[in-house]
Amino acid sequence: MRAIDAYLRELRREMRFRPIRRRRLLAEVEGHLRDSAEALGRAGRAPDEAGREAVTRFGPPGAVAAEAVRAAGPAGLSWAAGLLLTALAVFSLPLYAIPENTLPAAPWAERPGHLTWKLHAALAFYGVALAAALLALTASWLKLSRVALGALLVSAAALAVSAIAGTVLAVQWAAAVPGSGTTLALSLPATAVTGSIVAVATAVALLYGPPSMQRAE
Amino acid sequence: MDFLLLAAIARQPLHGYGVVEAIRQATGNELDLAEGTVYPALYRLERAGLLASSWKTVRGRRRRIYRLTRRGRTRLERERREWTAFAGAVEAATA
Numbered sequence: 256m257r258a259i260d261a262y263l264r265e266l267r268r269e270m271r272f273r274p275i276r277r278r279r280l281l282a283e284v285e286g287h288l289r290d291s292a293e294a295l296g297r298a299g300r301a302p303d304e305a306g307r308e309a310v311t312r313f314g315p316p317g318a319v320a321a322e323a324v325r326a327a328g329p330a331g332l333s334w335a336a337g338l339l340l341t342a343l344a345v346f347s348l349p350l351y352a353i354p355e356n357t358l359p360a361a362p363w364a365e366r367p368g369h370l371t372w373k374l375h376a377a378l379a380f381y382g383v384a385l386a387a388a389l390l391a392l393t394a395s396w397l398k399l400s401r402v403a404l405g406a407l408l409v410s411a412a413a414l415a416v417s418a419i420a421g422t423v424l425a426v427q428w429a430a431a432v433p434g435s436g437t438t439l440a441l442s443l444p445a446t447a448v449t450g451s452i453v454a455v456a457t458a459v460a461l462l463y464g465p466p467s468m469q470r471a472e
Numbered sequence: 473m474d475f476l477l478l479a480a481i482a483r484q485p486l487h488g489y490g491v492v493e494a495i496r497q498a499t500g501n502e503l504d505l506a507e508g509t510v511y512p513a514l515y516r517l518e519r520a521g522l523l524a525s526s527w528k529t530v531r532g533r534r535r536r537i538y539r540l541t542r543r544g545r546t547r548l549e550r551e552r553r554e555w556t557a558f559a560g561a562v563e564a565a566t567a
Contacts, residue, residue, distance in 0.1 A: 279536065280511060282534060282536070283487070283488055283511055283535075283536050284508075284511065286487065286488075286489065286533050286534065286535055287487075287488050287489040287492075287507065287511075289533070290489040290533075291489060291507070294493075312507050313507045313508045314506055314507065314508030314509065315508075318508065319508040319509075319511070319512070322508075322509065322511075322512035323511055323512045323515060325512065326511075326512040326513070326515035326516040326519065400519070
């Protein structure tokens with residue numbers, strides 16, 4: 256059954272950048288090929304010949320992997336929703352935890368308006384992003400792919416706006432309040448990590464979203 | 473393809489290889505599916521809520537067994553009606 260083992264290795268290689276459903280597909284294909292080879296063996300084929308024929312009947316691993324990934328939409332959307340929730344958790348550091356614990360006392364009695372509206376915008380868009388990500392996760396579990404994809408894109412966009420407003424706020428706050436350098440130094444990398452996760456989540460959602468919204472090959 | 477898969481699984485819950493074999497046997501080897509296309513189709517039908525699946529050990533091997541959902545049964549009945557009407561129309565036109 257060397258042909259089957261080689262086929263499974265090739266299929267695993269084809270799926271290495273497509274982790275969604277990899278384990279399940281590999282387990283199902285292995286069972287299928289071994290059943291098929293056994294049936295061919297009972298029909299009189301030699302074991303090696305039966306293995307080769309089972310593999311040939313199954314089709315090229317590249318095509319099988321591509322089709323399986325395309326069919327894995329909701330799983331991809333669940334992943335993307337999970338990634339966005341991770342991004343939201345990371346972004347709570349520069350948005351709240353880091354400033355709350357490192358900022359020195361502000362020199363003003365009332366916060367300047369140009370900082371206040373950016374703070375409110377960052378918080379409001381964060382709230383929208385959180386609600387949309389939770390909706391996306393629920394919709395992907397309920398197999399409502401289009402709703403999930405729409406909510407994911409709204410969540411990613413809202414979090415991006417929140418991160419931009421938060422970054423501008425952090426820079427302006429550091430300029431206005433002496434001794435805010437540590438907050439800025441900690442906040443910017445955390446915001447950059449958030450942005451990277453948002454980009455990956457958006458790519459996953461678009462690549463593994465509903466089939467009709469994917470590019471034709 | 474979807475119609476064939478739903479019809480095979482409607483008779484009894486099956487794993488992927490079982491589906492291919494059931495269709496082959498039911499059609500006297502007339503329909504021999506490209507086997508590698510079956511799994512993506514099963515995933516798509518499951519994603520659409522027409523099939524449900526779970527792992528089960530059969531003859532010492534772990535299998536993903538697919539069964540029809542209520543929504544799948546409704547879709548199968550609709551597909552059957554449409555196919556019967558289509559086949560009847562073609563037969564009438566070519567008789």
